[in-house]
Amino acid sequence: MICPSCGNVSEQNDKYCNRCGLVVSVKTQKLFDSVGTLSWIMRRALGGMFAGIIGWILSIALSRTIGSSSSMIVHLVVGGAIGGAFLGNVGGIIEHSSYKAFLGGILGCIGGILGGLINRPLYDYFSAHTMAYSISHSFSWSIAGLFIGATSGLIEKNINKVIVGVVAGFIGGAIGGGLGSGLYVSLVLDISRPNWITARFVEAIAGAVVGMNLWFVLGLVEKIYIFDRKQLRDETEKICDFCNAHNSLKAWYCKNCGKALQVSASVEKLKITPYRSLERIANAFKFISWLSAVAGVVLVIIIFIFLLFKNPFFAVFVSIALAILVYIISVLLNGTSEVITKFIKLRELE
Numbered sequence: 001m002i003c004p005s006c007g008n009v010s011e012q013n014d015k016y017c018n019r020c021g022l023v024v025s026v027k028t029q030k031l032f033d034s035v036g037t038l039s040w041i042m043r044r045a046l047g048g049m050f051a052g053i054i055g056w057i058l059s060i061a062l063s064r065t066i067g068s069s070s071s072m073i074v075h076l077v078v079g080g081a082i083g084g085a086f087l088g089n090v091g092g093i094i095e096h097s098s099y100k101a102f103l104g105g106i107l108g109c110i111g112g113i114l115g116g117l118i119n120r121p122l123y124d125y126f127s128a129h130t131m132a133y134s135i136s137h138s139f140s141w142s143i144a145g146l147f148i149g150a151t152s153g154l155i156e157k158n159i160n161k162v163i164v165g166v167v168a169g170f171i172g173g174a175i176g177g178g179l180g181s182g183l184y185v186s187l188v189l190d191i192s193r194p195n196w197i198t199a200r201f202v203e204a205i206a207g208a209v210v211g212m213n214l215w216f217v218l219g220l221v222e223k224i225y226i227f228d229r230k231q232l233r234d235e236t237e238k239i240c241d242f243c244n245a246h247n248s249l250k251a252w253y254c255k256n257c258g259k260a261l262q263v264s265a266s267v268e269k270l271k272i273t274p275y276r277s278l279e280r281i282a283n284a285f286k287f288i289s290w291l292s293a294v295a296g297v298v299l300v301i302i303i304f305i306f307l308l309f310k311n312p313f314f315a316v317f318v319s320i321a322l323a324i325l326v327y328i329i330s331v332l333l334n335g336t337s338e339v340i341t342k343f344i345k346l347r348e349l350e
Helices: 026-066 072-094 098-125 132-156 159-190 196-226 276-308 312-349
Strands: none
Touching: 026 072, 026 196, 026 276, 072 098, 072 132, 072 196, 072 276, 098 132, 132 159, 132 196, 159 196, 276 312
16 A cells, blocks of 8 residues: 555555554545545646636737727627637646547637627626626636536546536536626726736636636546546456457556546556656646647737738738747747656656
8 A cells, every 4th residue: 555645655454654654544545535636626727727817818819809890799709719718628738638628629619609609698688787797707608618518528438427527517617707707897896097917917817717616616527427437456457348458557548449448547556656746847837838839829820810901921920930939938848847757757767
């Protein structure tokens, strides 16, 4: 058994860890497992927060690029599409899965568009209510969350998990949309004539609240139900429940049929690194690297469209320069992640 406190490997019948003195029992293990579960969920919420910040700033920037000549519905749809796409990317980026990030982004974009379409009619319907703005945005982001929540279930290819994910996404989106929009209105009313930095901060906070709440609820449901796996004991391979193919213990998906493996290996079998904090820092840099690349692509497109009709040559020049800058930033962040990962591997060999 591995001590949940210090990571020391103890004998099966040991009552205390011979390294840190912690009582080695089922209750202790469950307690630390609960802490680990909360940490797992909070990493999802943190990813949602960063995605919300970037998504909201870019969506508002694009909305301003479109100009006041367009209808409110257009602005809401554009904002919903970008915000939904960024929020939908979170799960895939955290899991280093391009396929899941793409699927989540597409579903989030669709949900954001539909949410944007119903926003104005809902606002008009509840216009007599003082909370009309929050209510309309709560419903809008519940629709986006509904689509985003379906992602993991679709990857798992399990209809029950799709339904549970949809419900969780709906609830998380509704909570995040209501709280985020309410906070945004409150800050806008409290701050008279905000400067540029303050205005962007208010926008970022609103997006952070939406993303954080959405992914907290989704992360909770994913950990408890959608990603629930049967624990292997002495097995040295994972056997697919659908095609009976044999896979390595580190595999998440079957190499033969592509379906999610419904079993998980024990910590002892996986030989997880003792440098967990450094590993999480490396993963954080990797996440920000992916997110910055996605944000860069969107930003380049926005700036190109904005400058195209004013000066086409300048639009091309600025877009290329910005693309190179974003690429450099993404590479530096990814490189930092790889350096930390390499350091961990070298320490493990000592």
